[in-house]
Amino acid sequence: MTTSTHHGLWSILWGAVVAERHGTVLALLIAGSLLVGAGILWMLMSVPTRYRKPVVMAVTFLGGLILALEFLAGSEKWHPLTDFLPTYGNVQMVIGSFALLLGIINLFMIHGQAVSKRTKGWANSLAFFVAFFAIMMAGFVKDYATAKAVSGSADSIFTVFFEGFLMPLSSTMFSMIAFYIASAAYRAFRIRSTESALMMITASILMLGLVPAGLYLTAWLPEPLSWLRLENLSAWLLVGPNMAVQRAMAFGIAVGALAVGLRIWLSLERGSFFDRQL
């Protein structure tokens, strides 16, 4: 069949493009591609204003089209897009990770300014830089140093930064919410209305029913009333009313997500970000 010869031709061409290169050829290819890339960017810069929105729209649409078609048009017999997905995922992740420095640039600007102008608390900003470079350098040295002693101590230092600082700092920050939740319960959880009463009562039953406390508090209830025991009440609340309500909210969110997805995908979304003259 003709399609198969076409297919063969394509694969030969594709094979030529993706063939592994090494040494000087590789270096030349990389340098050349960089030049081509710079050229593409330069061309993009000079795209006239009226073509800019269509370009963004097309890229948005095509980016999503692959995933949409994979599911909607794919079948057991026809699944080239499914086979392409792992590569597609890799490409996305690699490109996305280049955005990493966006946040870092901002942080550097803020703290760099504080240090250079010696504003109040600039020492803290200095600590930011020290911590930033210390853990990053320790990480790279431990991975790339050739001398065993060097990489060994870097590894130990990295472990100290990681297990001695980063891990406890993040878990402590997170655990601090427990204090806030206690004081919030005390000051804000009031029976102001039917609504807040319902919320408060459900929360209280659950708090007791989820832990052994509830088990012992209402264990004296006789068998015919056993459904009133806190653990049974809270179990019923969770699988009964709570489940129905969570599902109702999920349905709303599901349709909402579909609508939002469509608007974005087809570039129908409006708002200052989308409406701005490019």
Add this chain to the structure above:
Amino acid sequence: MNILIKLQQIDRRVIYALVVVVLAVPLIFHPAGHPTLVTPEVHRAFEVIDQIPKDKMVILSSAWGPSTESENGPQTAVLMRHMFMKGIRFGIVSWDQAGSQVTYKIGTSLEKELHKQYGVDWVHFGFKLLNEAALRGIGTDLPTTMKNDKLGKLVSRLPVMNGIKDFHNIGAVVEISASGTLEGTMIYTTQPNGLSLLYCPTAVMSVEAYKYLDSGQVKGMLNSAVGAAQYETLIGMSDVTTQASITTWALSTAHIFIIVLILLGNLGYIASKKAARRQGGEASND
């Protein structure tokens, strides 16, 4: 009456300090062993794992880091222990870099205790980047998707992977998570391949998961450390004191404390409203 209103203005730092005391005391002095309560969703999780045939592997999909170790750590540990005891092979993949370290430690310490061998009874696939392709790959071609294990060895060469290729050889997938990763695993790993999914969330996320338990998209669930403690009861550890059982006892006192706070707060609220009404509708200090 007056004291109730005054209590309303109690410094929040006093409440913070009381929370610490209420939690610290049961951490030092606590009843031995486990509470007897076991909820149905934990029971079902136990049954799913318990009935997995020997020729299949369980995948622990672990999406948590050190900041939620006290919730997700006990869940990971008890599931690993059960599978070691039953001789069910399992592989754990971590979608969190720091979490990979923590789960590997849990595995190695249990392995020592139960005389099991890494690479033969279990494998840690290390940290992998969470994306659609990786989730899909678990079902379609596990060894190729994982490639190297935590120690950098080729996964397909490990004895534990004998006969494990794709979803036909996977008994269940367990999602141990501290963030919204459940749906991804559902969409790309378990449902297209008809695999059983168990869920080990942090308490915050457990409430939203009941809709999936109802639909069978999730087969069983261990809710936070409390769920892990219940699971420990099921595998015959009810007399042993563990991190999860201590947590459960400490939670009991803390929850009662918070309920007392809520009650006091509301009594004070009512009292101050009454007082305000008596003073002729002066605004209450709410």
Add this chain to the structure above:
Amino acid sequence: MGTTPYANPAVYIVEGLLVFFILYKIISARRGRELFIRRITGLSSLDEAVGRATEMGKPMLFVPGIGGLTVVGLQAMAILQHVVQRAAKFLTRVIVPNIDPIMFTISEEISKEAYNAEGVPEQFDPEDIRYLSSDQFALAAGVVGIMHREKTATVLYFGEFFAEALILAENGQMVGAIQIAGTPSITQVPFFLAACDYTIIGDEYYAASAYLSREPTLLGSLVGQDYGKLLMMGLIVIGAIAVTLVSVAPWLPGLGWLNANFLRYFLR
């Protein structure tokens, strides 16, 4: 096993209808069809909140959540635009702390434009739009600091929130600010309900941005979504009747057909 990982007839019908409803309503709204949106409690109090800050001569704080450049975040920006315009009219400052560098540039731009639109560009203080940190809790710490130092009279939370929601709302209450929150993050709604004066719940958040901006696309989409939800309710009712009939009157004709050709795609 048994189910195919690709689309089936039920998918084409249900998702097709949903897409149709949404697109149809968007298009008809854009063509100028007037669409109705019910009143959303809490939104009408936005003006009251601006007024209070003006009265007290204190700044307002607008926290656009901790999501990045997502639809939720962008809708928060639409609400921000509305708020800043009102505030600019009364020369009240609005402080906007950001977690995401991209959102930071967008919110800066929006504020600047809002002041321009009110004819008081010189009143815009770029220092009020801040990038704090990309870390969730570091951001929370920074926002808490701002609340206490600036004694903000009004705090608005619109966007995606996670564990930090409670820290923020608690501290806002501590400084005695009037607080309004709106978030589609269901797990954080209870904390806003407990600590804020008004809370816009779940889906209402999307309605809120449509309501405030009166943007036809958003309004149309919202109406289309309502039809979509009605469709889902209808499906459930049909299914429930069919399932009940199967156990009560299995001999009824057509049940088998319905089951084999449609319902089985839902009932796994």
Add this chain to the structure above:
Amino acid sequence: MTETMANWLAAHSTSIIIWCAALCTFAIYSVLYAENKFYRLFEHIYIGLAAGYGVYVTWSELLGPKWWIPMVYDGQWYWVFAAVAGSMFYFMYSNKHVWISRVIFGFFMGVAAGGMFRGFYEVYFPQIGSSMKSLAPGANGWWDTASALVFYVLLFSAMTYFFFSFEHKHPAVAATARAGRWFLMIGFGAIFGATVMGRLTLLIGRLNFLLNDWCLQQVVPDWKSIYFKIIAALVVVVLIALIVNSIARPKQKNSTSSASEE
């Protein structure tokens, strides 16, 4: 010299880590009393570490193995174009060429949207299916019918609350929607209760570290030690003083408002 340093570090790393971790924990918790310099310093260290670690991990787990190594060592030169695409993000800092960053943002938004059809099918079709509950009496007799009815009432009234395109004027609709909002509160109450448990569990984890890993291993030999008793007694005394103080005196402005950067 590096040799001895490596050995010393390796030998003492456990103690060092535990002491550092305890220091960090206290520094962060100190903010609960009042905002202070110690806390602010550690907050900045935290931001710095998190950012530095992020750069390291992105390189060592992502850009290194998935981009640099395939490109430079495996000869897949075409990966260069990923860097070109990635550089487009940075045009957001340019006033003139900001639109180029929109191209790459658009790509990622499109990707996020493209998965919606499959997502809706896999997540919500079973949800719709399992909502089709039989109203006929089942294994538990009429109890099943009652549960199904309760389910439908809650599901539909909560869904009605989220209809926006018509005024909830008709008394039936208004009442349903109001009931729906009440039922939602049950769901939110459940989330609140469970969240309390979750956050307390995390705090228990930290306290457990302070008590068992730090205090018991590094500070005092055991709970019966005299030092521990003294510390415990001191804590109780301070606590009582705090309570008495805060009840006896009317509320004052909290001292958290001390000046702090950013």
